[in-house]
Amino acid sequence: MADYIPQTFKSNDTIIQGDVSASSPSNIALVKYWGKMENQIPANPSISYTLSQCRTHTTLHFRPKRTKDLRFKSSVIFEGKENETFNKKIHTFFSKIAEFCPYLYTLQFEIHTENTFPHSSGIASSASGMSALALCLVELEKEMGANYSEEEKLKRASFLARLGSGSASRSVYNGLILWGKHPKIDYSSNLIAQPLQSEIHPIFKKFNDTILIVHKGQKTVSSTQGHDLMHHHAYAQRRFEQAFENITKLQTILQSGDLKAFGELVESEALTLHAMMMTSIPYFILMQPNTLEVLHKVWDFRKKEAVDLYFTLDAGANVHLLYPEKDTTIVHEFIQNDLATYCEDGFYIHDQILF
Ligand code: DP6
Secondary structure, three states: OOOOOOOOOOOOOOOOOEEEEEEEEEEEEEEOOOOEEHHHEEOOOEEEEEEEEEEEEEEEEEEEOOOOOOOOEEEEEEOOEEOHHHHHHHHHHHHHHOOOOHHHHOEEEEEEEEEOOOHHHOOOOHHHHHHHHHHHHHHHHHHOOOOOOHHHHHHHHHHHHHHHOHHHHHOOOOOEEEEOOEOOEOOOOOOOEEEOOOOOOHHHHOEEEEEEOOOOOOOOOOHHHHHHOOOOOOOHHHHHHHHHHHHHHHHHHHHHOOHHHHHHHHHHHHHHHHHHHHOOOOOOOOOOHHHHHHHHHHHHHHHHOOOOOEEEEOOOOOEEEEEEHHHHHHHHHHHHHHHHHHOHHHOEEEEEOOO
16 A cells, blocks of 8 residues: 555534544554654654553644634643643644644644543653544544544544654554554555554454553653664664564564564564663663563563563663463562562553454
8 A cells, every 4th residue: 555645634614613532542662663764754664562541531622713823722731730841742743733734723722631541650641642632633624524434534643643753653543553664564654553464363462561660750861862863873774674674573473473482572672772772872771770670570480480471661661561361360460479569659550452
Protein backbone atom coordinates (compact mmCIF):
# COMPACT_ATOMS: atom_id res chain seq x y z
CA MET A 1 0.00 0.00 0.00
CA ALA A 2 1.22 3.47 -0.79
CA ASP A 3 1.83 5.83 2.10
CA TYR A 4 -1.45 7.09 3.45
CA ILE A 5 -1.78 10.84 3.09
CA PRO A 6 -5.04 12.17 4.48
CA GLN A 7 -6.72 14.94 2.61
CA THR A 8 -7.11 18.29 4.27
CA PHE A 9 -10.44 18.16 6.00
CA LYS A 10 -13.12 20.41 4.52
CA SER A 11 -15.96 21.23 6.88
CA ASN A 12 -19.54 21.68 5.76
CA ASP A 13 -19.81 24.06 8.74
CA THR A 14 -23.11 22.63 9.96
CA ILE A 15 -22.02 21.56 13.43
CA ILE A 16 -19.97 24.14 15.23
CA GLN A 17 -20.59 23.46 18.88
CA GLY A 18 -20.50 20.35 21.02
CA ASP A 19 -18.14 17.87 22.60
CA VAL A 20 -16.39 14.64 21.67
CA SER A 21 -14.53 12.13 23.83
CA ALA A 22 -11.91 9.46 23.29
CA SER A 23 -9.69 7.23 25.36
CA SER A 24 -6.34 5.80 24.34
CA PRO A 25 -3.78 3.56 26.01
CA SER A 26 -0.03 3.89 26.33
CA ASN A 27 2.23 1.47 24.44
CA ILE A 28 5.61 -0.17 24.90
CA ALA A 29 7.98 -0.62 21.98
CA LEU A 30 9.63 -4.01 21.40
CA VAL A 31 11.78 -2.69 18.55
CA LYS A 32 12.50 0.90 19.49
CA TYR A 33 12.00 4.17 17.64
CA TRP A 34 14.99 6.34 18.55
CA GLY A 35 16.03 8.90 15.95
CA LYS A 36 13.90 10.82 13.48
CA MET A 37 13.98 13.12 10.47
CA GLU A 38 11.92 16.21 9.57
CA ASN A 39 8.14 15.97 9.99
CA GLN A 40 8.26 13.11 12.46
CA ILE A 41 9.57 10.58 9.96
CA PRO A 42 11.22 7.82 11.99
CA ALA A 43 14.81 6.81 11.21
CA ASN A 44 13.73 3.16 11.51
CA PRO A 45 10.50 1.21 11.85
CA SER A 46 9.29 0.13 15.29
CA ILE A 47 6.90 -2.50 16.67
CA SER A 48 5.03 -2.08 19.93
CA TYR A 49 2.50 -3.73 22.18
CA THR A 50 -0.45 -1.50 23.09
CA LEU A 51 -1.38 -1.61 26.77
CA SER A 52 -4.92 -1.55 28.11
CA GLN A 53 -5.03 -0.17 31.68
CA CYS A 54 -2.64 2.78 31.38
CA ARG A 55 -4.79 5.20 29.42
CA THR A 56 -5.65 8.84 28.81
CA HIS A 57 -9.31 9.91 28.69
CA THR A 58 -9.96 13.16 26.87
CA THR A 59 -13.05 15.26 26.20
CA LEU A 60 -12.88 18.11 23.75
CA HIS A 61 -15.50 20.87 24.04
CA PHE A 62 -15.64 23.03 20.95
CA ARG A 63 -17.46 26.15 19.84
CA PRO A 64 -16.87 28.94 17.31
CA LYS A 65 -13.98 31.24 18.05
CA ARG A 66 -15.07 34.84 18.39
CA THR A 67 -12.06 36.41 16.69
CA LYS A 68 -10.96 35.62 13.16
CA ASP A 69 -7.20 35.22 13.31
CA LEU A 70 -4.56 32.53 12.95
CA ARG A 71 -4.12 32.02 16.69
CA PHE A 72 -5.27 28.83 18.39
CA LYS A 73 -7.65 29.28 21.28
CA SER A 74 -7.79 26.54 23.86
CA SER A 75 -7.47 25.76 27.54
CA VAL A 76 -6.45 22.43 29.02
CA ILE A 77 -7.92 21.08 32.23
CA PHE A 78 -5.66 18.25 33.34
CA GLU A 79 -7.00 16.16 36.20
CA GLY A 80 -9.36 18.96 37.19
CA LYS A 81 -6.83 21.84 37.08
CA GLU A 82 -5.99 24.28 34.32
CA ASN A 83 -2.58 23.33 32.91
CA GLU A 84 -0.71 25.93 30.86
CA THR A 85 2.27 23.62 30.13
CA PHE A 86 0.00 21.09 28.43
CA ASN A 87 -1.86 23.89 26.65
CA LYS A 88 1.43 25.07 25.09
CA LYS A 89 2.22 21.50 23.99
CA ILE A 90 -1.20 21.28 22.38
CA HIS A 91 -0.67 24.58 20.53
CA THR A 92 2.60 23.15 19.16
CA PHE A 93 0.67 20.04 18.10
CA PHE A 94 -2.08 22.17 16.50
CA SER A 95 0.49 24.17 14.54
CA LYS A 96 1.87 20.92 13.08
CA ILE A 97 -1.53 19.57 12.00
CA ALA A 98 -3.36 22.80 11.11
CA GLU A 99 -2.69 22.36 7.38
CA PHE A 100 -4.75 19.15 7.57
CA CYS A 101 -7.29 20.50 10.10
CA PRO A 102 -8.10 24.13 9.18
CA TYR A 103 -11.03 24.20 11.63
CA LEU A 104 -8.42 24.55 14.40
CA TYR A 105 -8.33 28.24 13.45
CA THR A 106 -12.09 28.77 13.53
CA LEU A 107 -13.04 26.90 16.70
CA GLN A 108 -12.07 27.34 20.32
CA PHE A 109 -11.51 24.40 22.61
CA GLU A 110 -11.68 23.37 26.21
CA ILE A 111 -9.80 20.12 26.62
CA HIS A 112 -10.44 18.00 29.70
CA THR A 113 -7.93 15.20 30.08
CA GLU A 114 -6.89 12.70 32.70
CA ASN A 115 -4.70 9.62 32.98
CA THR A 116 -5.57 6.37 34.70
CA PHE A 117 -1.98 6.18 35.93
CA PRO A 118 -0.42 8.73 38.30
CA HIS A 119 1.01 11.72 36.41
CA SER A 120 4.27 11.60 38.35
CA SER A 121 4.81 7.87 37.79
CA GLY A 122 7.25 8.39 34.93
CA ILE A 123 4.96 6.50 32.53
CA ALA A 124 5.06 8.21 29.15
CA SER A 125 1.80 10.07 28.77
CA SER A 126 2.55 11.69 25.42
CA ALA A 127 1.67 8.51 23.48
CA SER A 128 -1.71 8.01 25.13
CA GLY A 129 -2.37 11.76 25.39
CA MET A 130 -1.66 12.68 21.78
CA SER A 131 -3.45 9.60 20.53
CA ALA A 132 -6.58 10.37 22.58
CA LEU A 133 -6.56 13.96 21.33
CA ALA A 134 -6.11 12.90 17.70
CA LEU A 135 -9.03 10.47 18.09
CA CYS A 136 -11.14 13.34 19.48
CA LEU A 137 -10.28 15.50 16.46
CA VAL A 138 -11.30 12.76 14.06
CA GLU A 139 -14.60 12.36 15.95
CA LEU A 140 -15.09 16.11 15.70
CA GLU A 141 -14.52 15.90 11.93
CA LYS A 142 -17.19 13.19 11.75
CA GLU A 143 -19.59 15.52 13.56
CA MET A 144 -18.70 18.18 11.00
CA GLY A 145 -19.68 15.88 8.16
CA ALA A 146 -16.66 13.69 7.41
CA ASN A 147 -17.73 10.27 6.25
CA TYR A 148 -14.88 8.03 7.42
CA SER A 149 -15.03 4.27 7.59
CA GLU A 150 -13.66 2.86 10.87
CA GLU A 151 -10.39 2.03 9.07
CA GLU A 152 -10.06 5.51 7.58
CA LYS A 153 -10.83 7.07 10.93
CA LEU A 154 -8.02 5.17 12.67
CA LYS A 155 -5.56 5.85 9.86
CA ARG A 156 -6.27 9.54 10.01
CA ALA A 157 -6.01 9.54 13.83
CA SER A 158 -2.67 7.72 13.62
CA PHE A 159 -1.41 10.21 11.00
CA LEU A 160 -2.37 13.17 13.20
CA ALA A 161 -1.16 11.58 16.46
CA ARG A 162 2.26 10.93 14.89
CA LEU A 163 2.72 14.64 14.35
CA GLY A 164 2.11 15.17 18.10
CA SER A 165 4.44 12.39 19.24
CA GLY A 166 5.91 9.59 17.14
CA SER A 167 5.01 6.77 19.50
CA ALA A 168 1.43 8.12 19.75
CA SER A 169 0.80 6.97 16.17
CA ARG A 170 0.91 3.37 17.48
CA SER A 171 -1.48 3.91 20.43
CA VAL A 172 -4.50 4.30 18.14
CA TYR A 173 -4.63 0.49 17.70
CA ASN A 174 -4.70 -2.51 20.03
CA GLY A 175 -2.31 -5.43 19.82
CA LEU A 176 1.02 -5.55 17.99
CA ILE A 177 1.58 -2.38 16.00
CA LEU A 178 4.06 -1.45 13.29
CA TRP A 179 5.07 2.11 12.47
CA GLY A 180 7.67 3.03 9.86
CA LYS A 181 8.50 1.98 6.32
CA HIS A 182 10.26 -1.37 5.97
CA PRO A 183 11.34 -2.52 2.49
CA LYS A 184 10.10 -6.06 3.11
CA ILE A 185 6.65 -5.08 4.44
CA ASP A 186 4.60 -3.64 1.62
CA TYR A 187 1.83 -2.03 3.72
CA SER A 188 4.29 -0.37 6.15
CA SER A 189 4.36 3.42 6.25
CA ASN A 190 6.35 6.24 7.84
CA LEU A 191 3.19 8.32 8.04
CA ILE A 192 0.89 6.04 10.00
CA ALA A 193 1.10 3.03 12.28
CA GLN A 194 -0.93 -0.10 11.59
CA PRO A 195 -1.58 -3.46 13.24
CA LEU A 196 1.02 -6.02 12.22
CA GLN A 197 -0.63 -8.08 9.51
CA SER A 198 1.62 -11.16 9.66
CA GLU A 199 0.48 -14.25 11.51
CA ILE A 200 0.85 -14.06 15.33
CA HIS A 201 1.30 -17.18 17.46
CA PRO A 202 -1.43 -17.43 20.17
CA ILE A 203 1.19 -17.23 22.96
CA PHE A 204 1.85 -13.60 21.98
CA LYS A 205 -1.86 -12.73 21.96
CA LYS A 206 -2.29 -13.12 25.72
CA PHE A 207 0.62 -11.17 27.11
CA ASN A 208 1.19 -9.18 30.29
CA ASP A 209 3.23 -6.08 30.98
CA THR A 210 3.90 -5.13 34.58
CA ILE A 211 5.43 -1.68 34.89
CA LEU A 212 7.77 -1.33 37.84
CA ILE A 213 7.89 2.32 38.85
CA VAL A 214 11.55 2.55 39.82
CA HIS A 215 11.65 6.33 39.65
CA LYS A 216 8.67 8.69 39.62
CA GLY A 217 10.40 11.99 38.91
CA GLN A 218 10.74 14.00 35.73
CA LYS A 219 13.27 12.67 33.21
CA THR A 220 16.48 14.70 32.96
CA VAL A 221 16.51 14.47 29.13
CA SER A 222 13.27 14.37 27.13
CA SER A 223 12.66 11.85 24.33
CA THR A 224 12.64 14.68 21.82
CA GLN A 225 16.14 15.78 22.94
CA GLY A 226 17.29 12.15 22.87
CA HIS A 227 16.03 11.67 19.29
CA ASP A 228 17.92 14.82 18.27
CA LEU A 229 21.18 13.47 19.63
CA MET A 230 20.99 10.60 17.13
CA HIS A 231 21.75 13.09 14.32
CA HIS A 232 25.48 13.22 14.89
CA HIS A 233 25.78 9.98 16.81
CA ALA A 234 28.82 7.79 16.13
CA TYR A 235 26.77 4.56 16.08
CA ALA A 236 23.46 5.83 14.64
CA GLN A 237 23.73 4.28 11.17
CA ARG A 238 24.51 0.80 12.45
CA ARG A 239 21.77 1.11 15.06
CA PHE A 240 19.17 2.02 12.43
CA GLU A 241 20.24 -0.94 10.28
CA GLN A 242 19.98 -3.22 13.30
CA ALA A 243 16.43 -2.02 13.98
CA PHE A 244 15.42 -2.86 10.37
CA GLU A 245 16.93 -6.33 10.85
CA ASN A 246 15.18 -6.76 14.19
CA ILE A 247 11.80 -5.97 12.66
CA THR A 248 12.24 -8.90 10.27
CA LYS A 249 13.50 -11.16 13.07
CA LEU A 250 10.68 -10.20 15.41
CA GLN A 251 8.05 -10.94 12.77
CA THR A 252 9.43 -14.47 12.42
CA ILE A 253 9.55 -14.91 16.20
CA LEU A 254 5.99 -13.69 16.63
CA GLN A 255 4.83 -16.26 14.08
CA SER A 256 6.79 -19.17 15.55
CA GLY A 257 5.95 -18.51 19.22
CA ASP A 258 9.63 -18.71 20.23
CA LEU A 259 9.54 -16.99 23.65
CA LYS A 260 13.26 -17.31 24.30
CA ALA A 261 14.15 -15.62 21.01
CA PHE A 262 11.50 -12.98 21.78
CA GLY A 263 13.09 -12.24 25.15
CA GLU A 264 16.59 -12.05 23.70
CA LEU A 265 15.56 -9.61 20.99
CA VAL A 266 13.44 -7.43 23.24
CA GLU A 267 16.04 -7.18 26.02
CA SER A 268 18.75 -6.41 23.48
CA GLU A 269 16.59 -3.63 21.99
CA ALA A 270 16.06 -2.11 25.45
CA LEU A 271 19.75 -2.15 26.31
CA THR A 272 20.70 -0.83 22.86
CA LEU A 273 18.31 2.11 23.35
CA HIS A 274 20.06 2.98 26.61
CA ALA A 275 23.48 2.35 25.05
CA MET A 276 22.59 4.99 22.44
CA MET A 277 21.84 7.44 25.25
CA MET A 278 25.11 6.66 27.01
CA THR A 279 27.10 7.13 23.79
CA SER A 280 25.39 10.37 22.68
CA ILE A 281 27.32 13.61 22.90
CA PRO A 282 26.37 14.93 25.40
CA TYR A 283 25.91 11.51 26.99
CA PHE A 284 23.26 10.76 29.58
CA ILE A 285 21.91 7.88 31.66
CA LEU A 286 18.22 7.48 32.43
CA MET A 287 18.53 4.18 34.33
CA GLN A 288 18.76 4.35 38.10
CA PRO A 289 20.66 1.94 40.38
CA ASN A 290 17.39 0.11 41.09
CA THR A 291 16.79 -0.35 37.34
CA LEU A 292 19.98 -2.44 37.21
CA GLU A 293 19.06 -4.29 40.41
CA VAL A 294 15.79 -5.36 38.77
CA LEU A 295 17.46 -6.48 35.54
CA HIS A 296 19.88 -8.71 37.47
CA LYS A 297 17.05 -10.12 39.58
CA VAL A 298 15.11 -10.99 36.42
CA TRP A 299 18.13 -12.76 34.93
CA ASP A 300 18.75 -14.68 38.20
CA PHE A 301 15.08 -15.66 38.39
CA ARG A 302 15.15 -16.99 34.84
CA LYS A 303 18.18 -19.13 35.64
CA LYS A 304 16.41 -20.69 38.61
CA GLU A 305 12.86 -21.04 37.31
CA ALA A 306 11.56 -22.19 33.97
CA VAL A 307 9.67 -18.95 33.47
CA ASP A 308 9.39 -16.76 30.40
CA LEU A 309 9.91 -13.41 32.02
CA TYR A 310 11.68 -10.68 30.05
CA PHE A 311 12.19 -6.95 30.48
CA THR A 312 12.14 -3.92 28.30
CA LEU A 313 12.76 -0.26 29.05
CA ASP A 314 11.41 2.95 27.61
CA ALA A 315 13.23 6.25 27.79
CA GLY A 316 13.35 6.28 31.58
CA ALA A 317 14.26 4.34 34.69
CA ASN A 318 11.11 2.22 34.91
CA VAL A 319 11.15 -1.44 33.92
CA HIS A 320 8.45 -3.15 31.85
CA LEU A 321 8.21 -6.87 32.60
CA LEU A 322 6.79 -8.89 29.71
CA TYR A 323 5.46 -12.42 30.22
CA PRO A 324 2.82 -14.72 28.73
CA GLU A 325 -0.44 -15.42 30.52
CA LYS A 326 0.67 -18.95 31.52
CA ASP A 327 3.31 -17.48 33.89
CA THR A 328 1.09 -14.87 35.54
CA THR A 329 0.83 -16.42 39.01
CA ILE A 330 4.52 -17.17 39.51
CA VAL A 331 5.60 -13.79 38.10
CA HIS A 332 3.16 -11.87 40.29
CA GLU A 333 4.55 -13.64 43.35
CA PHE A 334 8.11 -12.84 42.28
CA ILE A 335 7.25 -9.17 41.75
CA GLN A 336 5.57 -8.86 45.11
CA ASN A 337 8.26 -10.74 47.05
CA ASP A 338 11.46 -9.70 45.26
CA LEU A 339 10.96 -6.69 43.03
CA ALA A 340 8.50 -4.35 44.77
CA THR A 341 11.31 -3.28 47.08
CA TYR A 342 13.12 -1.64 44.11
CA CYS A 343 10.02 0.37 43.15
CA GLU A 344 9.49 3.89 44.43
CA ASP A 345 6.93 3.59 47.26
CA GLY A 346 6.61 -0.09 46.23
CA PHE A 347 4.54 1.05 43.24
CA TYR A 348 3.92 -1.08 40.14
CA ILE A 349 1.08 -1.54 37.64
CA HIS A 350 -0.12 -4.83 36.16
CA ASP A 351 -1.26 -4.26 32.60
CA GLN A 352 -2.23 -6.53 29.68
CA ILE A 353 -2.13 -6.41 25.92
CA LEU A 354 -5.53 -6.80 24.26
CA PHE A 355 -6.16 -7.94 20.71
C1 DP6 B 1 12.09 5.24 23.76
O1 DP6 B 1 7.42 9.17 20.72
O2 DP6 B 1 8.13 10.06 22.96
O3 DP6 B 1 9.73 5.29 23.89
O4 DP6 B 1 8.25 11.66 18.69
O5 DP6 B 1 9.71 13.16 20.06
O6 DP6 B 1 7.39 12.61 20.85
P1 DP6 B 1 8.61 12.14 20.07
O7 DP6 B 1 9.21 10.91 20.87
P2 DP6 B 1 8.50 9.70 21.56
O8 DP6 B 1 9.71 8.65 21.60
C2 DP6 B 1 9.53 7.37 22.09
C3 DP6 B 1 10.82 6.73 22.31
C4 DP6 B 1 10.80 5.38 22.99
C5 DP6 B 1 10.76 4.25 21.98
C6 DP6 B 1 9.46 3.96 21.31
O9 DP6 B 1 8.38 4.21 21.89
O10 DP6 B 1 9.52 3.42 20.19
